[in-house]
Amino acid sequence: MVHVERLSHSFGQHFALRDVSFSLEKGGFLFLNGPSGAGKTTLLRLLHGALPVMQGRASVAGFELSTLPRRRVPDLRREVGVVFQDFKILPERTVLQNVALTLEVRGVDPGAAERRVRALLASVGLEDKALTPCGLLSGGEQQRVAIARSMVANPKLILADEPTGNLDLDLALRLMDLFKQLHTYGTTIIMATHNREVMAQVPEAQVLALRDGRIWEGQIAGQIAGQTEGQTGTAQAETSRADGKPDDDGQAWEDGA
């Protein structure tokens, strides 16, 4: 579903991502972690076409991003649900309208769209806020709108950037149940998070730890992945598991909602 090979990205002189390689099969779950500024958001933005792939390769849901023309980015986005770290919801529109927009642009019948959205709002605990303009919601409520929106069109892949960052632990775990449910149904998920309790909810997940834009495989093993690759310093992802057990398997484009 996602294959990344020696992907790098720089903003001016500064490399936000350097030589990152990993693969995630269909139905897989990958946690991205690493300190602030490590490159998690940059990686996720590259994977949904918000930043152009200029160095290295990335293939996502069958789209080869290094050669994907910009006009075909909407085709990629149709397959991918995104929870943005800064939500990117429309403050003057209601919760219902924000979540339904994704279905509207796909031509889904408005009645069917509303039923689907209301069911999802109940799952994220926002059934009472359906008609509230998003600008009046708390940060945690806005985050739940963003989560519902990412899921509403049953995407093959969900890229979630710290989706529980504004939620208390109880709510975070409840929302994780929702992600886990989708995962059980076969959705592939990449989630950036710092939260170990969140990560512990999906013990079978792969973990990719970034630091200074490079893959850092050291959280558990205590070493930098690139150092095992000899002189080249190429960071090669042998992702570890969320529970720490060994695993056998081994210039910006605009963001769209």
Ligand SMILES: Nc1ncnc2c1ncn2[C@@H]1O[C@H](COP(=O)(O)OP(=O)(O)OP(=O)(O)O)[C@@H](O)[C@H]1O
């Ligand atoms: N649009 C941009 N222009 C210039 N530099 C940027 C831009 N976006 C990110 N960076 C830089 O790239 C690096 C990686 O940023 P990124 O947002 O990917 O980190 P992150 O791991 O998501 O951090 P956080 O945990 O704080 O969200 C940082 O040094 C950041 O300052």
Ligand SMILES: [Mg+2]
């Ligand atoms: Mg980030």
